Amino acid sequence: MQSDTEVRLALHDHGYRLTSPRWLVWSVLHDADGHLTAEEITARVNDYDPTVNRSSVYRSLTLFEELDLARRSQLGIDESARWEIIHPDDQFHLVCKRCGSVDHHIGDVVEQIKSHLNDDHGFSADTVDLVVTGICRTCGGI
């Protein structure tokens, strides 16, 4: 568990309160370092407080998303959404088909795509959602 200053301020700036369910959801997201489903988040929140309801978890997550504190992504067409705290450097997801690990890729690929589309095709890119599946270094044997 960490200090609640960061979320409290972000919420307060927009007229929202820091409540117990919100704080628990935030803590779980933070400690997990990302990629949890809403169901997993609810389970972990309930380890601390079994009275917190699913719908409050969903409402908290949606609110964090609106405030650009958290991000929802679809890591597979058959899977439910996964949540993580936003880190500015995160570019996109690498999903290993073998071990199931999910990594963030850091680099300038997304920026390259944006400027390429803008310069060569007149498409002004806003969001870039990129999920790559394959075999990670560990599973592929160097």
Add this chain to the structure above:
Amino acid sequence: MQSDTEVRLALHDHGYRLTSPRWLVWSVLHDADGHLTAEEITARVNDYDPTVNRSSVYRSLTLFEELDLARRSQLGIDESARWEIIHPDDQFHLVCKRCGSVDHHIGDVVEQIKSHLNDDHGFSADTVDLVVTGICRTCGGI
């Protein structure tokens, strides 16, 4: 409507039959040039034959996906899946937030991403799912 040779052969090669519902789903997909939801596909199929059921449409689509004849993609986190016939050149989707149009981008971006991940990070990329949202050339005014 086009000749049914292509699908018939692909299905037959794997021991499946070309049935009326499957043929209708295929025709609709082909004529629409992609990006339909299962609901839209069902509606268009039902214009030709109102007795064809939703579940048959879903089963046909799933089968086409298994045979690499069609592709399912998630063009927005809140939207339902959309379907299209697979064209080898299609690289990724450009979704215009203003007019809602969906275009395929053709180029070497996806290959660049794959080789970059492989060479520099030891990640052997298999599938690349890339959805870019923004404002298209037409809506942005050249």
Add this chain to the structure above:
DNA sequence: TTAAGTGCAAACGCTTTGCAGTTCA
């Protein structure tokens, strides 16, 4: 004090499934 937030249960929308009847090779 009171607007904002919550738990609960029910509804929702898309998709899948079990089953009994039908059809194609």
Add this chain to the structure above:
DNA sequence: TGAACTGCAAAGCGTTTGCACTTAA
């Protein structure tokens, strides 16, 4: 003839919502 396929209706699943109660500021 028999396995593949279908329509139907019901279930499944993740997520959202309406409402009466509670809580943070």
